[in-house]
Amino acid sequence: MKNHKFNTLIETLSELPTVGKKSASRFAYHLIFKDSFLALKLAHNIEDAINNVKKCGVCQGISESEICYICLDSSRDNEKLCIVSSPQDILIFEENKLYDGKYFVIEDLESFDEHKLKNLVLSGVNELIFALEHSIGNDALILYIEDKLKDHNLTFTKLAQGIPSGMSLQNIDIVSLNKAILQRTKT
Ligand SMILES: [Zn+2]
Structure with a gap:
């Protein structure tokens, strides 16, 4: 040939x-x-x-050890947990220093580990922030998670309006993303 x-x-x-x-x-x-x-x-x-390189055993973000440096960082705000749909979304928040809490990655419902999320929530979280793009699937996911965690006395918030439907976090400019997380609203 x-x-x-x-x-x-x-x-x-x-x-x-x-x-x-x-x-x-x-x-x-x-x-x-x-x-x-x-x-x-x-x-x-x-x-x-x-x-x-592997996935962090706690947040499912990218890590080179069993537990990633973000999960191990005790100086971070343990009361806030940000739900993202891909490990790359964590990198965007981190590279631009937009957020100082912890993260949890849910790529899809099939790989979603409810037990891991509950464990994290029990470590002192009081606000769950959904940093997900607008889609029917994600709206359903948010309702599903809120229902699973309804007994944990959490405040559920999401990024402020302004993130166009179908656009992933990776395509949003940093100024808008910063605004979206600062002005987050209750779900
Ligand atoms: Zn982690």
Whole structure:
């Protein structure tokens, strides 16, 4: 087969989310002919991350130990717990210092670990903040969680209006996100 190895590389790259065949082909050409040092660094970093990065056993965020540095940080506000739909959302809040409480990731209902959330709530949480994009699915999720935790005397809040439906936190500008969390409202 002609250029079998090069074509396999393109096909593999095109399996990445948002990467089409055209970009995959451009990446492959760049990695092999323009910057093979970058290519090897990338291969090494991917392997290193796969072997060392995991999900935090408490909040399900990204961690390199059983429990992440945020969950272990005793200087944070333990009374606030922010529910996000992906570990990357935590990075946005952290990189921009928008929030000083704890987090809990719920990517979908199937992987949602109710027991872990209840344990966290029992550690002294009094406000649960839903930092989720507007969608019918998330509205249902919020109702579901509120029902599960109704006996814990919590205040349930969500980000202020202004986050367009269908837009993820990762696409919102930081000023708007900061405003949304400061002006959060009761659900
Ligand atoms: Zn954690």
